[in-house]
Amino acid sequence: MQQHFFNLPTDTQALRQQLAANGVVQVNDFLRAEIVAQMEAELSVLPWDMAYIINGRGAKKPISEVMALSAQQQQQLFASITRQAAENQYAFCYDSYMLVTHYLQQTNPSSVFHHYVEQICHPQTVAFMRALTGNQTIVKADGQVSRYLPGHFLRSHDDNGAPVGQVRAAAYTIGLSRHWQPDWGGLLHLQENDGRIRQSLLPSFNTLTVFSVPQHHFVSQVANYCPAARYSIVGWFRSDAQ
Ligand SMILES: O=C(O)CCC(=O)C(=O)O
Numbered sequence: 001m002q003q004h005f006f007n008l009p010t011d012t013q014a015l016r017q018q019l020a021a022n023g024v025v026q027v028n029d030f031l032r033a034e035i036v037a038q039m040e041a042e043l044s045v046l047p048w049d050m051a052y053i054i055n056g057r058g059a060k061k062p063i064s065e066v067m068a069l070s071a072q073q074q075q076q077l078f079a080s081i082t083r084q085a086a087e088n089q090y091a092f093c094y095d096s097y098m099l100v101t102h103y104l105q106q107t108n109p110s111s112v113f114h115h116y117v118e119q120i121c122h123p124q125t126v127a128f129m130r131a132l133t134g135n136q137t138i139v140k141a142d143g144q145v146s147r148y149l150p151g152h153f154l155r156s157h158d159d160n161g162a163p164v165g166q167v168r169a170a171a172y173t174i175g176l177s178r179h180w181q182p183d184w185g186g187l188l189h190l191q192e193n194d195g196r197i198r199q200s201l202l203p204s205f206n207t208l209t210v211f212s213v214p215q216h217h218f219v220s221q222v223a224n225y226c227p228a229a230r231y232s233i234v235g236w237f238r239s240d241a242q
């Protein structure tokens, strides 16, 4: 069966050259219109987890549990996350829906996000990833849906910290929020090794961004006046069978 989620560019040569030269490349209108519409309809009802670093370790808390905390308890939790973010180089706080985990658990087999996992790992999609990167070892991709609300952030890192056994060939994002404004924060900043910003990218709606890893980058904190949530799919093209 053909993959039916993505508008895969057939001419990948210029895109591959851009990725090789700049460490990043973008493809507009990546998801087919009816697929991205289904995703938009499901975003608000996903069983999100709040993902964050606390006491130097990654943690996840179902959003239902966060909501069950009192306003004061929620403030205390967020205050301790941001205090540690000030002290430590690496820190983050955003909401996450782990696509492969939910796929394997069959949480919602009729969800567009369930089918996404099969479609992003489809042989035709993998062939596109290989053509785009020139990396023939890629066998699949993983992913999570992320939601950045006002105050959420992802400090600088280089994507080198894959769990044991996972091999990340390139990082990718697909923006799922319409009409994002640059002064809302939530920009993806790609950095030089010395920390200077090389390029800043809007989380543009239905744009695939592929960037080489390891490469330093961060997502700037979403402004507290931002009227929208920053939704995207983020993950890696992978070269391991895990
Ligand atoms: O959301 C983004 O634009 C980038 C996310 C990212 O860098 C990550 O999840 O490692």
Ligand SMILES: [Fe+2]
Pocket: 157, 158, 159, 171, 217
């Ligand atoms: Fe990253």
